[in-house]
Amino acid sequence: MVTAGHCTSGNGAILNPSQSDYIGPVVRDNWKNGHGSVKLSGQSYYSGDMALHRVNPGSSASARIYKGGKTSSSSRAVQDFWRRWAQEGDKVCTGGMMTGEKCGWKVADTQVTFRYSGGTTARNMVVAKKASGSCTVNGDSGGPVYTVDSSGQALRQGHHLRWRGRRGRP
Template identity: 80%
Template sequence: METTGEESFEMPEDTTETTPAPDGPTVTEQVAPRAEVVEHSVTALESVRDEVLQLSEAELPGVSGLRIAFVDAAENRVVVETETAAPALVTALGERYGTDTVAVSLTPGADMMEPQANRQNDTSPYYGGSRIKSWLTTSSASWCTAGFSWRYSGKWYMVTAGHCTSGNGAITNPSESDYIGPVVRDNWKNGYGSVKLSGQSYYSGDLSLYRVNSDSAATPRIYKGGKTSSSSRLVHGYWRRWAQSGDKVCTGGMMTGELCGWKVTATQATIHYSGGTTAKNMVVAKKTSGSCTIKGDSGAPVYTVDSSGQAYAKGILSGGGGGGSDNSGGLLDPCWLYFTDIGLANSAFPGTVAWY
């Protein structure tokens, strides 16, 4: 692989302009506000709420029977709902979080609830990492993966790979029963590769932006886990510097699910795919164990995960390779990952990655 000679550029720093406040009245008497002191902060309770339903049976015996978790601010605790609660589950919850932190509510009919969406059958509000059907023309479609939710001018969008779409194309759910929205911008010429967007002097990898119709919405979440998972991660922001060698990332495509252990090896690279197209200004990563990405994972989110399980956007998957006939990486046949830096998406498109 050879690197491009494209001009490097810096992402603008966040700036905030402030206007001096007008002079106020003279304060002759001060009153100290009174606030109730509680044992658990809202942040701590929300962390418990987001974690408890994602634990394994080994970590929390009986957790598979839990269906709902929410913060009960009035009682300064988290409430979990279930059809039945074995004594072992109640004990395990108390030992893990404290008996005054989590309360168990027996809720008849809780086990009747089924997940409404998963990586293969996403519904509004849409998550990143889900299967999408991209209509290049009225008679031609391809399977790809949704990337990150995007926010611009109060409206919802989503970003994916440019080679998945065409400028006048559209995105639907897999069954075609749900028209998600039109493609509004991409930087990929089908059959050729990366092209420069109007007004830009550099290539921006492999990107596409599509709008979510007003009767639907997206949300700052991406699916985690395997290819049929309904579990998700919060997107808590995006990486505020360009990717660099040694960075560790994960990706989550609809064909292979969440794959971590990738390490960046090159930036500003030119990738010539076997089909004849060329992606420019790309990031390269590799790993030497576990599964590789495959066709259909294109467009997936590339991200890092913090200690609380929240994701930070790093890029959009374009392609990959390696792994041999069993699609599994090794020292002699590593998995390769090619993605567009999220900084290029922020520069190429109006708006930015949506996050909590």
């Protein structure tokens, strides 16, 4: 499973939102807590803020995106993943644990560097903006970013980060 690297516990574990249930170990991570984006082993570029983790035996995961908030069981099937880099003008949806599905986002910029107030830096990020409607809230980070096809299935593009900081270029 993929989530935001800053959502992991000490870059070693994925816990549920109340921090009481261990879901699985982080297998690969490009986020260093207190620092920000780091290059994955063997890569020459920064690839944002992500963590890949293994779901432990006894736990389960499926290719579905939940459409409602944290108590919802409404979901959407994930058909596949998006097969190209994000481009300005792409229309996307987000799925957050707190707010559920939010569509109407439009990619405004790519390869952006964010400098957070505490000195943490996220590199090579995509910015999407909404012209109207409600947005995401704290607790939605790590949720999926996706496009919905004509059959109502999702094409996974990445994951959501709620940003509050200064924006700059690499």
